[in-house]
Amino acid sequence: DIETKWSKVDEYIYNLLVQSDEVLEKALEANEEAGLPSIDVAPNQGKMLYLLARIKGAQRILEMGTLGGYSTIWLARALPENGRLVSLELDPIHAKVAQSNIDRAGLSACVEIQVGEALDSLDKLVEQYEIFDMIFIDADKVNNPHYLQYALQFSRPGTLIIFDNVVREGEIIDGDSTDSSIQATRTLFQMIAKEPRLVSTAIQTVGGKGYDGFAFALVTE
Template sequence: MSHEQWTAVDRYFTDLLVPSDPALDAALEANAAAGLPPIDVTPNQGKLLHLLARIQGARTILEIGTLGGYSTIWLARALPAGGRLITLESAPKHAEVARANIERAGLSDIVEIRLGQALDTLSQLDAEEQGPFDLIFIDADKPNNPEYFKWALKLSRRGTMIIADNVVRKGVVIDEASTDPNIQGIRRFNELLAAEPRVSATAIQTVGSKGYDGFAIILVTESNDSLS
């Protein structure tokens, strides 16, 4: 099978199950116009995140890595009345584009963008006692994924769902000799995940218009206090 065929199958399911949406379409157009990298989740992956958040019954969501806010909109739309989402972005230009996209989608009242290096803003969230969050989506710089996972655990409760994107990296994740810091970051993340007794996790491979990659899906099974 080819990338062209994966893309065609993506288009088939998107056309059937993910109708065109003005706010989401405008967000992608604004991202492209601003020169943001085209690394958003695909529409059917955005719908997957939305459905997982609804299945989880999430009232509080933390997103690590905003980009232009496309996945943010999908996740925020899953929240019930009174829900809130905090999204972390290090690049001022990305945050500016995301803020406009989120406002256009009518979600400014429930979405807060925190600008700064995520490891700093995660520490601030902890100091502010913002957690625990019901769902945490990790989709930022991959070398720091191990640290993001540690913070996600700290900001979780028993029953929190953690989702991490881009854990397959076109299959190169299995190359233990890779010198790519992205691959090494993902491998360290996976090893931490395997050794962590407070979670139950799996990973799924995905193919589609963005190529070959995958998600890790993690359920926190024990509270932070249980092993202290």
């Protein structure tokens, strides 16, 4: 069936262009052993985030939603030596597993996980006048409209903001959806569309992780 084909193509891409990587495979194993849900980005998507961070020349990256640090490792690997990544995670168990995966990846010097409600951590980052070159938003989807507002506060012209899971098997076009994540994502799209500082698009994705999508917004002023 079609989903099997998506998975096979992911595998083909993985084998040729992403390639086996002990640190990342160990991270996924550790996540599974600790009982974390396997809702990390797919390997080819992780590499896309890595490539975007490199294209951007990102020195400071903010991530919302660490889980076991799989996307964190991809993003942090793109940083220059003095680069910094701050990742926000609600669940202390997720954060603990992520920290050990990040240590194993040799990235603990540039990655800081902040445990707690993302909205609380974001308030503190605002007080510290933090600025980021790239912001990857992949936490609880109901708060995405709030996360966009914070992301804009941390941005300078050139900051790239990325949201994961904005298509949800096409449910995004259902204005009558009773799913609060879908309604929040629809609000997010409206906000992005109306925000004059943003140039944006969204891309539908298929693969071993199903049918979903990313939204990309570049801050221009």
